[in-house]
Structures are given as C-alpha cells and as structure tokens.
Amino acid sequence: MEEHVRICHFRNHYELTRKNLMVKNLKRYRKFLERESGRLEAAKCDFFPRTFELPSEYHLFVEEFKRSPGNTWIMKPVARSQGKGIFLFRKLKDIMDWKKDGTRSEEQRDETQVESYVSQRYIENPYLISGRKFDLRVYILVTSYIPLKAWLYRDGFARFSSTRFSLSSIDDQYVHLTNVAVQKTAPDYDPEKGCKWEIQKLRRYLTAKHGSETVESLFKEIDNIFVRSLQSVQKVIINDKHCFELYGYDILLDQDLKPWLIEVNASPSLTASSQEDYEMKCRLLDDTLHIVDMEGRLTGREKRVGGFDLMWNDGPVYRDDVNLETLGVSCFPANTHLGCINDRDKQLRQLLKPFPGQKKT
Numbered sequence: 130m131e132e133h134v135r136i137c138h139f140r141n142h143y144e145l146t147r148k149n150l151m152v153k154n155l156k157r158y159r160k161f162l163e164r165e166s167g168r169l170e171a172a173k174c175d176f177f178p179r180t181f182e183l184p185s186e187y188h189l190f191v192e193e194f195k196r197s198p199g200n201t202w203i204m205k206p207v208a209r210s211q212g213k214g215i216f217l218f219r220k221l222k223d224i225m226d227w228k229k230d231g232t233r234s235e236e237q238r239d240e241t242q243v244e245s246y247v248s249q250r251y252i253e254n255p256y257l258i259s260g261r262k263f264d265l266r267v268y269i270l271v272t273s274y275i276p277l278k279a280w281l282y283r284d285g286f287a288r289f290s291s292t293r294f295s296l297s298s299i300d301d302q303y304v305h306l307t308n309v310a311v312q313k314t315a316p317d318y319d320p321e322k323g324c325k326w327e328i329q330k331l332r333r334y335l336t337a338k339h340g341s342e343t344v345e346s347l348f349k350e351i352d353n354i355f356v357r358s359l360q361s362v363q364k365v366i367i368n369d370k371h372c373f374e375l376y377g378y379d380i381l382l383d384q385d386l387k388p389w390l391i392e393v394n395a396s397p398s399l400t401a402s403s404q405e406d407y408e409m410k411c412r413l414l415d416d417t418l419h420i421v422d423m424e425g426r427l428t429g430r431e432k433r434v435g436g437f438d439l440m441w442n443d444g445p446v447y448r449d450d451v452n453l454e455t456l457g458v459s460c461f462p463a464n465t466h467l468g469c470i471n472d473r474d475k476q477l478r479q480l481l482k483p484f485p486g487q488k489k490t
C-alpha cells in the first residue's frame with residue numbers, strides 16, 4: 130500500500146467483532162490476568178454474560194445449564210447481525226440441533242453442518258425506563274493496536290424496545306431485542322418518535338435519579354469494558370499503520386447499574402432513523418476523518434479532536450483540567466466524556482489549521 134492509503138478495518142477485525150471469538154479472547158485474557166496479576170485484576174473482566182459456543186462447547190454448556198435450572202438463555206448466530214436468527218430458551222430440547230452436531234464425526238458434520246451459535250446467559254433483570262428495556266450504542270475509534278491508541282466519542286444513544294419488559298413472553302422479540310432493525314417492524318412503531326434517546330439524555334436521566342457519584346462510577350465501569358476488551362485482542366489483531374477501526378459497542382445495564390458487554394460491531398449502522406440521528410452520524414464520520422487525518426492537519430499529540438477524546442494511548446490518558454498533585458494516583462480522572470456536552474465546532478475551530486488559501490473563520 131502506498132504511504133497515504135488508509136483502510137477502515139484491521140485485517141482480522143473479526144477477532145473482536147464475531148460473537149464467539151470476542152468471548153474466546155476475553156476468556157483467555159481473563160486467565161492471563163489471573164495468572165499474572167491475581168484474581169482481583171482478573172475480576173475486572175467480568176463484564177460479559179456466561180457464554181458457550183455451540184455446537185463445539187455443547188457439553189460444557191449443558192453442565193452449566195443444569196447447575197442453574199430455570200434460567201433463561203439466549204441463542205445468537207455468531208456472524209449475523211440486526212437480531213437475525215436470535216431466540217430465547219429455557220429448555221434443552223429447544224436446541225437439540227446443536228447437540229446432534231456436537232456428536233457427529235468430522236465427515237458427517239461437513240454434509241449437514243448446523244450454523245455456529247453462541248448460547249449466552251440472558252440478562253433477566255435489565256434496567257428499565259418506563260418499563261422498557263434498552264441498550265447503549267457507543268463509538269470507539271482505534272487508530273493503532275501496537276501501541277494501543279483508542280478514542281471515545283461523546284455522542285451515542287440508547288435503543289429502546291417498544292413493548293414493556295416481561296419474562297413471561299420469551300418468544301416476543303419486540304420485548305427482548307433492542308435492535309432498531311427489529312423494533313422498527315413493531316406494529317405500533319412510530320417513526321416520528323423513533324426508539325432512541327441521545328446518550329446525553331440518558332446520562333441526565335440517570336444522574337437525576339441516582340446522583341452524579343453513582344453515574345460517574347457507572348461510566349467508569351463502561352470505560353473499563355472498552356479498554357479491557359481492546360486489550361484482550363491487542364496481541365491478536367494484525368496491526369498496520371494504514372488501518373483504523375470505528376467500533377460500535379453494545380452495552381446493556383442491569384437493575385443494579387452494572388454494565389454488560391453484549392457485542393462489538395465492526396461496521397456499526399450509519400443509517401439514520403431521524404434528523405437528530407442523521408446529524409449525529411455526520412458528526413461522528415467527520416470527526417473520524419479528522420483523526421485519520423489524511424490532510425496532515427494534526428500534530429499527533431492531541432487529546433481531543435471534535436467529539437472524540439483520547440481514552441488510551443499505550444496507557445490511560447488523564448484530563449488536563451485537574452490538579453494532579455492534589456489527587457492520589459488511583460483517582461486521576463480519565464479523559465473520557467461519554468454523554469457529556471459535545472461542543473465540537475468550537476474545539477475544531479481552535480484545533481485545526483485552515484487549509485492553505487482558506488480564510489480562518
């Protein structure tokens with residue numbers, strides 16, 4: 130590739146963005162942390178629901194299934210998206226097809242192979258607003274894996290289901306799946322109202338309800354999910370200076386305000402469901418291109434570019450606007466502002482030099 134070429138993907142991005150591989154890498158990373166730094170450190174990776182790959186881990190799954198009878202599980206095809214092929218179950222007989230495959234010989238398996246799925250503990254106690262379940266879509270831009278350099282976007286949104294949450298109807302996808310692609314087919318879907326809240330609105334709502342300290346600590350835990358999940362694949366992803374990746378993270382909150390990582394998308398939807406959504410996605414793309422910086426307008430030392438804040442640069446990045454001497458190391462505030470004001474226009478005006486011949490505005 131010529132020096133100036135940039136590609137929006139790392140070659141094996143699927144290590145983080147395919148459901149089974151993400152969990153495999155996270156499990157391996159957790160083991161590594163336990164060995165190197167002990168249980169407490171490894172516990173910082175306990176943010177993904179218990180997951181098994183089927184058919185290959187069918188027997189392990191059955192052991193776990195029997196240990197906690199009555200629980201609800203969710204089956205998801207490893208490489209599909211938009212909620213396609215997903216279903217919930219409570220009985221082993223509902224996933225018989227995957228059992229058969231696990232006991233076949235290699236040749237037999239080739240002939241009638243069933244699709245790979247993950248079977249995952251269903252979060253039965255999601256945080257509800259107006260009785261409805263939602264998950265968060267957050268954007269992270271990675272411009273290098275070695276060293277790891279990751280940026281967090283201030284905007285994002287919560288995607289709500291249109292039907293009140295209940296565990297008595299596990300077959301109703303409008304209750305359990307918050308994908309916009311699913312929800313917009315609901316009979317009572319109102320395209321005017323949509324099913325999204327800006328993440329700023331959600332942060333304000335949570336702060337009013339639970340206080341700023343609780344919400345700060347929730348968002349800190351969400352930051353931890355981003356950093357640990359990227360670290361789990363840091364040595365696996367083929368690093369290349371021409372590549373970058375704009376990830377769409379899906380995070381679910383439970384009633385105890387614990388955030389769970391549901392999945393990471395390599396090609397997050399850029400389809401807009403409203404004017405507000407359209408504008409947000411334009412800002413996101415504009416700022417992504419500012420950081421990719423094909424025009425050479427940045428110094429490379431920036432901690433903020435438009436709506437993106439540098440979250441990790443071969444180590445944690447801290448805010449400039451605090452007196453670090455008065456604080457202990459453990460409470461250095463991270464340079465992350467998810468759901469905070471995104472005054473990007475002002476910041477970009479100060480940051481970017483005008484192009485040659487362009488008048489400064």
Ligand code: ADP
Pocket residue numbers: 178203205209210211212213215249250251252253263264305306307308379381391392
């Ligand atoms: P897809 O790639 O098809 O969008 P996801 O893994 O993102 O698949 O799941 C789709 C939706 O299903 C999520 O947005 C979430 O609402 C719900 N969901 C997925 N996994 C779980 C889980 N373990 N517990 C509760 N809800 C889940």
